[in-house]
Amino acid sequence: MQAMPPRILVGDDNETFRTVTAALLRREGYDVDLADDGRAVVEAMAARDYDLVLLDVSMPGLNGLDTTREIRRLPPPRSGVPVLAVTAHAMPGDRERCLAAGMDDYLTKPILPKDLLAIVQRWMRRHPPGAGNAQAAGDDDPIDDFALTLLAEQTDPEILPSLVGTxxxxxxxxxxxxxxALAAEDWQTLERQAHALKSASHSFGARYLARALEGIEAACAAGDTDRARLLAQTVPELADAAVEALMARY
Structure with a gap:
C-alpha cells in the first residue's frame, strides 16, 4: 500500500500567502489544507489528522497564540502536532511568546521558499509523517525511536547504551x-534546568519530556509563571516514563 503524503495545515488570513505556500508545498508532494482564521484552524485540527501546522500569529479574531493554546487542549495525538509560527513581526520577545503559547518554531515574513521548505523538512524529520497519528492507534510510547536511530548514526551504535545511561x-x-525550583517558585533556576535538559531529551527521543521542557523554558522567559508551573508539574511523570522506556530498550 502506498504511504499517504504528509499532511500540512496552513492557517493565515492572507490569501496570497496561503495560495503561494500551498502551491510550493504541494509541488514538493505534501497534502495541504488551508484555513483563513484561527477558529477554522481549530475546527480542521479537531476533524482531521495533520502532521504539521503553519500558523500566522496575527490573525483577526482568534490569533495564532490563542489558536495554538486551543490546539494543545485537543485530545492526543492531535494536541501534539508541531505548530510553526509565521509572522510579519519580529519584535523582541515575540519568539518567546510563541514558544510559551505552545508553538514549536518561528518564521518571519517575508519567507524565502528555500527557507520555508528547509524548516518544514526539518520538522518532518523530527516528527515523521504519521507519528502523531500513531498514538491514536495505541502508540503512546514516550520515546521516539527515529531520534534514537539518528543518534546511533551520528555517534556509534555500540556506545549508544552507554550514552543512554548518561x-x-x-x-x-x-x-x-x-x-x-518549582516548589521555591525560583523561575530563573527552573528555566535554566529546563534548558539544560531539553536538548538531550530531544536527542534521546524523549519527545513528551522534551516538549514540556521547551514549554517551561519559553514560559519562564516570557514571565508566564502559570504555564511554567503547569508544565513543570508534569515533568516527574514524563521523566519516569522516558527513563523506564529507555531502560527497557537498553
Whole structure:
C-alpha cells in the first residue's frame, strides 16, 4: 500500500500567502489544507489528522497564540502536532511568546521558499509523517525511536547504551532540581534546568519530556509563571516514563 503524503495545515488570513505556500508545498508532494482564521484552524485540527501546522500569529479574531493554546487542549495525538509560527513581526520577545503559547518554531515574513521548505523538512524529520497519528492507534510510547536511530548514526551504535545511561543519570539528577525550583517558585533556576535538559531529551527521543521542557523554558522567559508551573508539574511523570522506556530498550 502506498504511504499517504504528509499532511500540512496552513492557517493565515492572507490569501496570497496561503495560495503561494500551498502551491510550493504541494509541488514538493505534501497534502495541504488551508484555513483563513484561527477558529477554522481549530475546527480542521479537531476533524482531521495533520502532521504539521503553519500558523500566522496575527490573525483577526482568534490569533495564532490563542489558536495554538486551543490546539494543545485537543485530545492526543492531535494536541501534539508541531505548530510553526509565521509572522510579519519580529519584535523582541515575540519568539518567546510563541514558544510559551505552545508553538514549536518561528518564521518571519517575508519567507524565502528555500527557507520555508528547509524548516518544514526539518520538522518532518523530527516528527515523521504519521507519528502523531500513531498514538491514536495505541502508540503512546514516550520515546521516539527515529531520534534514537539518528543518534546511533551520528555517534556509534555500540556506545549508544552507554550514552543512554548518561542521559538517564542526568534526568535523575535534574528532575529533583526542577521540582525544587518549582516548589521555591525560583523561575530563573527552573528555566535554566529546563534548558539544560531539553536538548538531550530531544536527542534521546524523549519527545513528551522534551516538549514540556521547551514549554517551561519559553514560559519562564516570557514571565508566564502559570504555564511554567503547569508544565513543570508534569515533568516527574514524563521523566519516569522516558527513563523506564529507555531502560527497557537498553
Amino acid at each position: 542521559f538517564v543519570a542526568e534526568v535523575r539528577t535534574r528532575g529533583p532540581k526542577i521540582a525544587d
